[in-house]
Amino acid sequence: MSRKLIIVSGPTAVGKTAWSISLAKKYDSPIISCDSRQIYREMTIGTAVPSQEELAEVRHYFIQDHTVTRPYTAGDYEVEALALLDRLFADGHEVLVACGGSGFFIDALCNGLPDVPKADPQLRKDLSRRLKDEGIESLRMDLQRLDPEAYRSIDITNPQRVVRAVEVCLLSGRTFSSFRKAEKSVRHFQIEKLCLVKPREEMAKRISARVDAMLEAGLVEEVRSLTQYRDLPALRTVGYSEIFQYLDGSIDLNKAAEDIKTNTRHYAKRQLTWWRRDPEVVFREM
Numbered sequence: 196m197s198r199k200l201i202i203v204s205g206p207t208a209v210g211k212t213a214w215s216i217s218l219a220k221k222y223d224s225p226i227i228s229c230d231s232r233q234i235y236r237e238m239t240i241g242t243a244v245p246s247q248e249e250l251a252e253v254r255h256y257f258i259q260d261h262t263v264t265r266p267y268t269a270g271d272y273e274v275e276a277l278a279l280l281d282r283l284f285a286d287g288h289e290v291l292v293a294c295g296g297s298g299f300f301i302d303a304l305c306n307g308l309p310d311v312p313k314a315d316p317q318l319r320k321d322l323s324r325r326l327k328d329e330g331i332e333s334l335r336m337d338l339q340r341l342d343p344e345a346y347r348s349i350d351i352t353n354p355q356r357v358v359r360a361v362e363v364c365l366l367s368g369r370t371f372s373s374f375r376k377a378e379k380s381v382r383h384f385q386i387e388k389l390c391l392v393k394p395r396e397e398m399a400k401r402i403s404a405r406v407d408a409m410l411e412a413g414l415v416e417e418v419r420s421l422t423q424y425r426d427l428p429a430l431r432t433v434g435y436s437e438i439f440q441y442l443d444g445s446i447d448l449n450k451a452a453e454d455i456k457t458n459t460r461h462y463a464k465r466q467l468t469w470w471r472r473d474p475e476v477v478f479r480e481m
Contacts, residue, residue: 198284198384202229202301203294204470205391206463208401210481212245214391215294216253222290225254225283227276229295229304232432234272235263237424240409240417241434263421263429273303284384298348298469305388307380312366314359322358337361342370348468352436352458355428388476392467402459406434406452414438415448433458 201222203215219226228234232242236259244259256279261267276293283291295301302308326334334357339346341364349356349371360371367374393401418438424430425439434455441451470476 227293228257229300231297269299269303309374344372
């Protein structure tokens, strides 16, 4: 196969956007985003969407072309992204570049989704009620007991992900992480996976600077404008959850900023844990 897809992954704030743009220019390729939050048009500052200048340099797909009011899953992404790749390869591209930090989206694109149990309405209702009454920490403890590997690798700051992982464990009698080891779907192109990394101290500085820049750019105002959507899955994510707490009066802005930085560092660590499990990933220190 002469057709190739290069995946540029890495923890948040490592510099994936700039790297992927330079790579895309080298191969005269557009960029296929693999980010589960940048896909929403209502979320800009808190998701670190590429700047207008960066978007003008190279054609990007799956950037702010869906709405938070309609749930968008990794399964939806797999179908749409594969159809796009087929069109781009048919148009004459030999090498395509994808970029993002969402492990579920990247796995869906490269391997296909495993045959996990469908949601059970009553169990989902019970877990959602526990989430509301007891908080996410109670469900995290269940996940740690049921599936330590998933607890270490998924984004446990995301209530939707935690609920789903616990739900799959209880429904199947298997660990949620075991489903990721299912047989891969056939892809009619080569896949090269790169993961960009930097030293931990530098990453902490970059994350801190990014959060400060987001606040300076108007993150609070962006989150306030999305208050009516705050209970939707897309908004239950780092950078938005903490600002909603600030807007509720639960914490002050300084505390919200520090919580975003801490939770983002934890998320970056879990992203690396996710990719280190994949022997096909080539790590590149920047």
